[in-house]
Amino acid sequence: MAHFAYRHSDLCCEQVSLRSLAADVGTPAYVYSKAALLESYRGYDDAFAEVPHVVCYSVKANGNLGVLGTLARAGAGADIVSGGELFRALRAGFPPGRIIFSGVGKTRDELREALKAEVLMFNVESLSELRALDDVARETGVRAPVALRVNPDVDPETHPYIATGLKTSKFGIPFAQAHEVYAEAASLKGVEVVGADIHIGSQLTKAAPLADAVARIAALVKTLRERSIEIRMVDVGGGLGIRYRDEAPPTHREYARVLLPALRELGVTVLLEPGRSIVGNAGILLTRVLYRKETGEKTFVVVDAAMNDLIRPALYDAYHELQPVAEARLDAPRETVDVVGPICESGDFLAKDRALARTEEGDLLAIMSAGAYASAMASNYNTRPRAVEVLVDGNRYTIVRRRETYEDLVAGETVL
Numbered sequence: 088m089a090h091f092a093y094r095h096s097d098l099c100c101e102q103v104s105l106r107s108l109a110a111d112v113g114t115p116a117y118v119y120s121k122a123a124l125l126e127s128y129r130g131y132d133d134a135f136a137e138v139p140h141v142v143c144y145s146v147k148a149n150g151n152l153g154v155l156g157t158l159a160r161a162g163a164g165a166d167i168v169s170g171g172e173l174f175r176a177l178r179a180g181f182p183p184g185r186i187i188f189s190g191v192g193k194t195r196d197e198l199r200e201a202l203k204a205e206v207l208m209f210n211v212e213s214l215s216e217l218r219a220l221d222d223v224a225r226e227t228g229v230r231a232p233v234a235l236r237v238n239p240d241v242d243p244e245t246h247p248y249i250a251t252g253l254k255t256s257k258f259g260i261p262f263a264q265a266h267e268v269y270a271e272a273a274s275l276k277g278v279e280v281v282g283a284d285i286h287i288g289s290q291l292t293k294a295a296p297l298a299d300a301v302a303r304i305a306a307l308v309k310t311l312r313e314r315s316i317e318i319r320m321v322d323v324g325g326g327l328g329i330r331y332r333d334e335a336p337p338t339h340r341e342y343a344r345v346l347l348p349a350l351r352e353l354g355v356t357v358l359l360e361p362g363r364s365i366v367g368n369a370g371i372l373l374t375r376v377l378y379r380k381e382t383g384e385k386t387f388v389v390v391d392a393a394m395n396d397l398i399r400p401a402l403y404d405a406y407h408e409l410q411p412v413a414e415a416r417l418d419a420p421r422e423t424v425d426v427v428g429p430i431c432e433s434g435d436f437l438a439k440d441r442a443l444a445r446t447e448e449g450d451l452l453a454i455m456s457a458g459a460y461a462s463a464m465a466s467n468y469n470t471r472p473r474a475v476e477v478l479v480d481g482n483r484y485t486i487v488r489r490r491e492t493y494e495d496l497v498a499g500e501t502v503l
């Protein structure tokens with residue numbers, strides 16, 4: 088996370104001190120680096136430069152309009168999984184012709200909205216969905232550009248909650264049924280077959296499962312062509328992992344080197360759907376230590392961020408590095424602590440049994456690698472307003488989402 092480093096004794100995002108930022112906007116706060124965002128997006132764009140391609144950022148990783156607008160302006164497309172994300176993507180300025188609609192349970196209303204917007208492609212995940220899309224498209228008087236999301240049955244070797252390409256997962260059309268469903272798709276008046284799609288999971292740190300999955304989809308495209316089903320676009324999904332602790336995921340170049348041989352010879356437009364790997368290490372969650380508590384059994388550091396701001400530790404047992412904002416704190420003696428939030432759940436922890444340089448009440452901590460699936464999964468549990476989001480650009484910053492107010496939280500509710 089090169090854009091988060093110590094300068095003049097404080098941890099900074101680019102050239103903005105997180106200490107002065109906390110004084111301005113309060114804590115907890117999500118802080119994003121624009122330079123880091125653009126660097127990871129361009130890493131993909133450059134690595135795939137030799138083939139026609141669109142990097143469709145997966146909106147669900149972080150759908151903040153400031154983040155989306157930055158990527159849209161840089162030329163990215165978007166991968167969406169709901170009508171709400173379509174709304175966000177359009178509002179942020181993504182051209183509809185660079186938006187892919189994925190997801191296992193699109194409603195008819197959502198399909199209609201996306202057809203009206205004229206999105207690039209629908210990634211269809213079942214025969215039932217295909218028939219519904221055909222129906223809605225004919226009602227609307229258009230043809231829906233379709234790819235089938237095929238489940239290649241490879242083990243992505245990641246956390247079971249985010250593995251999606253196994254035979255037993257709810258995602259995609261089983262590989263063995265792909266030909267049959269493509270044949271039906273080709274016969275429908277309301278859809279036009281344009282592509283093939285895979286997405287095998289998230290936080291992938293090994294290249295081999297990706298290579299296997301792409302080899303399978305490439306083979307499928309060839310046999311479909313033999314049956315006169317022309318595939319112009321291959322969507323390789325997202326899922327490339329990031330370094331949270333000591334993982335060593337493939338770089339953009341290594342990723343491209345693994346995928347391109349199979350794709351190049353197909354002569355297709357390559358669509359990518361990275362989420363986490365674009366935004367994950369472009370953001371942190373800034374929090375303040377409220378209390379220390381020593382129980383005899385354990386030492387707890389109670390901070391003002393909680394599982395409603397970052398659910399990954401509770402949900403996936405995920406590891407997020409913690410860094411003190413004051414560089415001098417790094418010299419303090421180490422102790423083993425649980426870093427916990429104020430929420431009334433024992434699952435409300437941000438770090439467990441972590442060896443940390445001793446922190447004191449009032450200290451600021453940066454919870455690293457919190458750009459992806461952090462604010463996007465935030466809730467109001469315990470009636471906690473969702474935190475402010477800030478996008479840093481050089482020595483300036485913009486509040487891209489203000490902190491929620493109590494009034495925001497009850498808007499739409501009624502006292503009887």
Ligand SMILES: *Cc1c(COP(=O)(O)O)cnc(C)c1O
Binds near residue numbers: 189190325326
């Ligand atoms: C979540 C998701 C992605 C993005 O996954 P990352 O691991 O964040 O890169 C891409 N495509 C689909 C269909 C998804 O559901």
